[in-house]
Amino acid sequence: MNTPEILGAGVVKRATVLADGRDLVYYDDPDTQLPPDRSVDARTLDPRPDTATMRLDVLTGDWITIAAARQNRVMLPGADADPLAPQTPTNPSEIPSRYDVAVFENRSPSFGPALPQAIGTAPEAIDPPQGLDDLDRLGLGRTRTSVGRCEVVCFSPEHAGSFGTQSVTRARTVIEAWADRTSALSSLLGIEQVFPFENRGEAIGVTLPHPHGQIYAYPYVTPRTRRVLDAVAQTGPDLFARILEFERASERVILEGSHWSAFVPFAARWPLEVHLMPHRHVPDFAALTGDERDELAPLYLRLLRGVDALYETPTPYIAAWHQAPVHVGRDAVRLHLQLTSPRRAADKLKFLAGSEAAMWAWTAEIPPETSAARLREAVEGVTV
Structure with missing residues (x-):
C-alpha cells in the first residue's frame, strides 16, 4: 500500500491494488474508527477481459462501445454475496478490508484498462483513438479501442442504501473522493471527459443494492x-x-x-x-x-x-x-x-x-x- 495522503476536510487516502492489478483506493472519514492497516487481496482471479472496441455510428457520429464481458454482471445478490461489501471468509468480494469509502476499477468495464500508451500496469491499446479530430471523422466501418477507465465508488460498507442515506461526514468524504478521482483520471493519456454518477433503484436498471456510484473516464467528449x-x-x-x-x-x-x-x-x-x-x-x-x-x-x-x-x-x-x-x-x-x-x-x-x-x-x-x-x-x- 502506498503512503497515506491527507486530502481536504481531513479525509485520508490509502491507495493499493487488487489481486489482478486493478487500482483500489480507500478514503477514510476524518473521524474514522478504522485502523490504518488494510488486508491484502489474496484471491486468485482470472485475467481481466480484453479492452472493448468502439464502433462509429456514421449517421450520428456517436461511438458505440461493444463490451461483451459486461453481459454476465452480478444481478441483485443477497447480503451474503455482495461483491461491494468487505471480504469475509464466505464472501470473496472486491474489497479486502472494511472501509468508509472505497473506489476501485470495474472488473468488466466499458472503457479500459488499455490506454494509448502503456503506463504502469495498464496495457497499451491496439488502434486507440488518435485525438478528437480522428474521432470526429465520419466513415463506414470505423473502429477504435475503447481506452479509458470505469471505476466503482462505494459510499458505505453496508449492503443497502444510497448517497442520500449517508451522514454529512460521509457525504463530504465521497465528494473528496470524486474530486481526487476526477483529477487522477483527467491526467491519464487518452481521457477526454470524466463523469461521476449514481444510478438508484431497480427501475433504473441497478443490479446491486449496495450504496454506490460509478465514474466513467471516456476517450471522447460525450454526445450530450x-x-x-x-x-x-x-x-x-x-x-x-x-x-x-x-x-x-x-x-x-x-x-x-x-x-x-x-x-x-x-x-x-x-x-x-x-x-x-x-x-x-x-x-x-x-x-x-x-x-x-x-x-x-x-x-x-x-x-x-x-x-x-x-x-x-x-x-x-x-x-x-x-x-x-x-x-x-x-x-x-x-x-x-x-x-x-x-x-x-x-x-x-x-x-x-x-x-x-x-x-x-x-x-x-x-x-x-x-x-x-x-x-x-x-x-x-x-x-x-
Missing part, C-alpha cells in the same frame, strides 16, 4: 456535452451564468445556499428533474474550494432526502454530475448535477416510447413549476 458546447458556441461563453441567473429569479428554485442553488429547469424533460449548480464557474469537482465542498455535502443530502419524501417508497433516479471535458470548453462548461427520475406518480413510471426513444422529441406531462412546488415543500420537511 457536444450538444452543450454547440449551444455555448451559438449563445456565448457565459451561458451557464445566464442560466443560473434566469433560474434563480424563477419560481422553480428548490433550495439555495451561499455557493449552490438547486432548481427544476425551465424545459425539464422528466417527471422529476432537478439541476444543482455552483454559483461561480468551476469546470469539475477538482476545482471546487473547501467551502464549496463543505456546503455541498448537507445541501445535496437535503435534496436527495426531499426527493425520497415525495412518496412512501424510495424514488429511482440517475444522479449525473456533468463536468467540463478535460481539454476543451473548460472556461464555458460548468460543473452541475442533473438528477432525473422516470417516476411520475406513486405507482407510475414514464417510459420512453416512439417519439422520445426513436426521434429524441420529448413531451413532459408535469409542468416544471408544479414539480418544483412539490419538491420545495418536500425538501423543507427533511433534515440532515
Whole structure:
C-alpha cells in the first residue's frame, strides 16, 4: 500500500491494488474508527477481459462501445454475496478490508484498462483513438479501442442504501473522493471527459443494492456535452451564468445556499428533474474550494432526502454530475448535477416510447413549476 495522503476536510487516502492489478483506493472519514492497516487481496482471479472496441455510428457520429464481458454482471445478490461489501471468509468480494469509502476499477468495464500508451500496469491499446479530430471523422466501418477507465465508488460498507442515506461526514468524504478521482483520471493519456454518477433503484436498471456510484473516464467528449458546447458556441461563453441567473429569479428554485442553488429547469424533460449548480464557474469537482465542498455535502443530502419524501417508497433516479471535458470548453462548461427520475406518480413510471426513444422529441406531462412546488415543500420537511 502506498503512503497515506491527507486530502481536504481531513479525509485520508490509502491507495493499493487488487489481486489482478486493478487500482483500489480507500478514503477514510476524518473521524474514522478504522485502523490504518488494510488486508491484502489474496484471491486468485482470472485475467481481466480484453479492452472493448468502439464502433462509429456514421449517421450520428456517436461511438458505440461493444463490451461483451459486461453481459454476465452480478444481478441483485443477497447480503451474503455482495461483491461491494468487505471480504469475509464466505464472501470473496472486491474489497479486502472494511472501509468508509472505497473506489476501485470495474472488473468488466466499458472503457479500459488499455490506454494509448502503456503506463504502469495498464496495457497499451491496439488502434486507440488518435485525438478528437480522428474521432470526429465520419466513415463506414470505423473502429477504435475503447481506452479509458470505469471505476466503482462505494459510499458505505453496508449492503443497502444510497448517497442520500449517508451522514454529512460521509457525504463530504465521497465528494473528496470524486474530486481526487476526477483529477487522477483527467491526467491519464487518452481521457477526454470524466463523469461521476449514481444510478438508484431497480427501475433504473441497478443490479446491486449496495450504496454506490460509478465514474466513467471516456476517450471522447460525450454526445450530450457536444450538444452543450454547440449551444455555448451559438449563445456565448457565459451561458451557464445566464442560466443560473434566469433560474434563480424563477419560481422553480428548490433550495439555495451561499455557493449552490438547486432548481427544476425551465424545459425539464422528466417527471422529476432537478439541476444543482455552483454559483461561480468551476469546470469539475477538482476545482471546487473547501467551502464549496463543505456546503455541498448537507445541501445535496437535503435534496436527495426531499426527493425520497415525495412518496412512501424510495424514488429511482440517475444522479449525473456533468463536468467540463478535460481539454476543451473548460472556461464555458460548468460543473452541475442533473438528477432525473422516470417516476411520475406513486405507482407510475414514464417510459420512453416512439417519439422520445426513436426521434429524441420529448413531451413532459408535469409542468416544471408544479414539480418544483412539490419538491420545495418536500425538501423543507427533511433534515440532515
